[in-house]
Amino acid sequence: MKSSQRTAKLLDSKVFIAAILAAIVLVTTLITYRILDAQQSAQKADAAAQTAAAKTPAAQQTPNITVSEIAGGLDHPWEIGFLPSGAMIVSERAGVLSKFVDGQKTEIIRPFDVAVRGEGGLLGLAIDPQYASNHFIYSCYNSTQNGGDVRVVRRQLDASDTVVVERADIVTGIPTDLAGTLRHSGCRLAFGPDGNLWIGTGDAAIGGAAQDPKSLAGKILRVDRNGTEVSGNLGGDSDLRVFSVGHRNIQGIAFYEREVNGSWGITVEHGTNRSDEINALKRGHFGWAPPTPYSEVGEMTDLTIPNVIKPIWASGQSDTIAPSAATFLKGEKWGAWQNRLAVAVLKGKMLMIMDIADDKMSGTAITLLKDHGRLRAAQIGPDGSLYVTTDNGSGADKILKLTPTLQ
Numbered sequence: 413m414k415s416s417q418r419t420a421k422l423l424d425s426k427v428f429i430a431a432i433l434a435a436i437v438l439v440t441t442l443i444t445y446r447i448l449d450a451q452q453s454a455q456k457a458d459a460a461a462q463t464a465a466a467k468t469p470a471a472q473q474t475p476n477i478t479v480s481e482i483a484g485g486l487d488h489p490w491e492i493g494f495l496p497s498g499a500m501i502v503s504e505r506a507g508v509l510s511k512f513v514d515g516q517k518t519e520i521i522r523p524f525d526v527a528v529r530g531e532g533g534l535l536g537l538a539i540d541p542q543y544a545s546n547h548f549i550y551s552c553y554n555s556t557q558n559g560g561d562v563r564v565v566r567r568q569l570d571a572s573d574t575v576v577v578e579r580a581d582i583v584t585g586i587p588t589d590l591a592g593t594l595r596h597s598g599c600r601l602a603f604g605p606d607g608n609l610w611i612g613t614g615d616a617a618i619g620g621a622a623q624d625p626k627s628l629a630g631k632i633l634r635v636d637r638n639g640t641e642v643s644g645n646l647g648g649d650s651d652l653r654v655f656s657v658g659h660r661n662i663q664g665i666a667f668y669e670r671e672v673n674g675s676w677g678i679t680v681e682h683g684t685n686r687s688d689e690i691n692a693l694k695r696g697h698f699g700w701a702p703p704t705p706y707s708e709v710g711e712m713t714d715l716t717i718p719n720v721i722k723p724i725w726a727s728g729q730s731d732t733i734a735p736s737a738a739t740f741l742k743g744e745k746w747g748a749w750q751n752r753l754a755v756a757v758l759k760g761k762m763l764m765i766m767d768i769a770d771d772k773m774s775g776t777a778i779t780l781l782k783d784h785g786r787l788r789a790a791q792i793g794p795d796g797s798l799y800v801t802t803d804n805g806s807g808a809d810k811i812l813k814l815t816p817t818l819q
């Protein structure tokens with residue numbers, strides 16, 4: 413072997429060894445980085461676990477609320493109901509009953525006999541809990557028939573949910589002053605967990621009516637889907653459909669999950685120039701007893717009436733806010749607000765969230781939605797969101813959807 417060849421081979425060996433050494437350094441460095449990286453990941457995981465442990469449990473969190481407008485251009489939308497399909501039925505006081513799907517409105521009917529004036533018009537609305545099989549929806553309104561009354565009308569819709577195929581007037585003769593301004597028309601409808609239809613009425617500004625057990629004015633009525641009385645109502649000498657007496661103008665009804673100690677939930681009532689009330693939904697006398705001729709100087713809850721039932725909440729002796737519809741917030745996504753009562757407020761222009769259970773209120777009301785004017789309807793939807801309507805008139809009213817989210 414020549415000297416030059418040995419030198420070349422020696423050089424090859426050195427290059428080879430250098431390459432091996434370089435590879436070893438590279439692998440060692442990579443392993444070191446991997447170990448450091450793993451340590452950092454473990455530290456991050458520890459920190460995340462500590463943060464999670466420190467985070468408020470979902471059931472105690474105050475939800476963040478997203479407000480979206482899902483329909484506009486309405487005229488005093490008074491109540492919302494949901495069909496099994498998720499479609500929304502809406503009554504407008506101006507006399508229109510409509511179906512909404514994805515914000516698109518289809519008119520169902522403009523009843524020929526609606527009297528629209530002042531506080532009156534097409535008001536309450538309820539969907540039969542067995543709608544899937546019977547297609548019944550219920551309306552409460554001031555009617556021009558029978559010399560003028562407030563009545564509950566059941567309508568059966570066709571498969572498209574937009575055509576009325578049958579009408580049955582299931583409760584008629586609830587007093588109203590057709591010659592006047594249709595004051596105190598009440599008309600809140602709701603099906604309870606007992607499967608019955610509950611009807612909140614107004615005193616029609618008629619002296620003596622709210623406390624008269626035979627009159628349907630100023631009452632809570634409880635009937636079946638045919639308008640027939642059911643067992644468990646007030647009894648005695650009262651009309652068999654009467655559940656409670658002594659109300660001025662019922663505007664909201666909301667139910668607990670079940671009857672507890674004779675109470676099924678709450679009602680919302682407008683006061684005079686004082687004492688709006690939230691009352692227990694139970695049998696008895698709630699203390700409004702205006703004299704004849706009609707005068708509103710008396711107390712909303714006259715304590716001289718034997719066994720009169722005092723309100724759960726009242727707005728006070730110097731103020732009214734005109735609370736309207738109410739609904740309990742359902743579903744875990746409401747966090748700390750789950751099972752609280754949401755109340756739409758007209759004059760006070762806000763939504764109140766109140767902690768009411770077992771006929772008692774805890775703490776003070778939380779207020780929100782203060783920049784949308786008067787609010788009329790409040791209804792929890794099948795998706796767990798809260799639906800609220802505005803009541804500002806001029807054909808510019810909206811349906812708002814409030815969606816809660818937790819951290």
Ligand SMILES: [Ca+2]
Pocket residue numbers: 658689698699700712713714721723
């Ligand atoms: Ca009262």
